Amino acid sequence: MKLLLLGGTVFLGRHLVDAAQARGHEVTLFTRGQHNPALFPDLEKLRGDRDGDLAALQGRRWDAVIDTCGYVPRVVRASAELLADAVDHYTFISTISVFANTSTPGLDETGAVGKLADETIEEITGESYGPLKALCEQAAEHAMPGRVLNIRPGLIVGPHDPTDRFTYWPHRITQGGDVLAPGKPERLVQFIDGRDLAEWTIRMVEAKQTGTYNATGPDYPLTMGQLLEECKTQSGSDARFLWVDEQRLLDAGAQPWMEVPLWIPESDPDARGFNEINCQKAFAAGLTFRPLAETVRDTLAWDATRPADVERKAGIKPEREAQYLQTCRD
Secondary structure: OOEEEEEEOHHHHHHHHHHHHHOOOEEEEEEOOOOOOOOOOOOOOEEEEOOOOOOOOOOOOEEEEEEOOOHHHHHHHHHHHHHHOOOOOEEEEHHHHHHHOOOOOOOOOOOOOOOOOOOOOOOOOOOOOHHHHHHHHHHHHHHOOOOOOEEEEOEEOOOOOOOOOOHHHHHHOOOOOOEEEEEOOOEEEEEEEEEHHHHHOOOOOOOOEEEEEEOOOEEEEEEHHHHHHHHHHOOOOEEEEEEEHHHHHOOOOOOOOOOOOOOOOOOOOOOHHHHOOOHHHHHHHHOOOOOOOHHHHHHHHOOEEEOOOOOOOOOOOHHHHHHHHHHHHH
């Protein structure tokens, strides 16, 4: 199969390349050349900009395309329309954030998506991100009706994750000592290893599957307590988890999700359902998951290769963690 990736050198994209090559496919990348330009020296790399410079894609032919970096419907529409006669199949990597309301557990693909009062806006914010992705799904389908696969991952984790929203926990727990743990240990969490998502996506493309699939995991109920204990086991640290009441954390000024990764307070109306998304359709279509221990272990190994002074995009700063722990002890 001749496969075109829009993107392909950052996180999920590089895992998609690895998965595709492992299955014998020929891969072409279309990027701006701004991230990891030396990666995959054996691949054909087309240079351009999805926002106005698609010339490098003209006059070419592939079996399928995977869009890893579409955030604005106008831009996705332009790519899909140009490629409509150049590919048989279009996969769009969307997000479970498309849903208008995740307050109810068990939300499946039929759930209502968020809408924008003004669908012409293109600024990506916490409020517009999900609705814009929903419009991107629709733009691709409009350009290539019946030939589009929309995949809606939850939080993507594992090696090469540039967001640190998962990596924070194994990294912090490796350091040992008193570790702030938010809320209740029995609170459910969901995420998917980028390699599992990539391998399944390639198999779905091979089968020319279409439609929409929620894609997060694992395929069993996983609690925050279990995750942290696995991080401790794999790191061999002496970490002690201090579970702090959510309201006390909020009162102390702690910020959910980015500062305290994987934490959405129960007081947030969307909290419960966001970590209990129904992915049975994807499971039935062959989505499988490697053991949590492997994801944690490989994330730690990759994290150890990063510079000691790397700027971490998420997680509690040590001084802030100490402040929160002291505040909550008082």
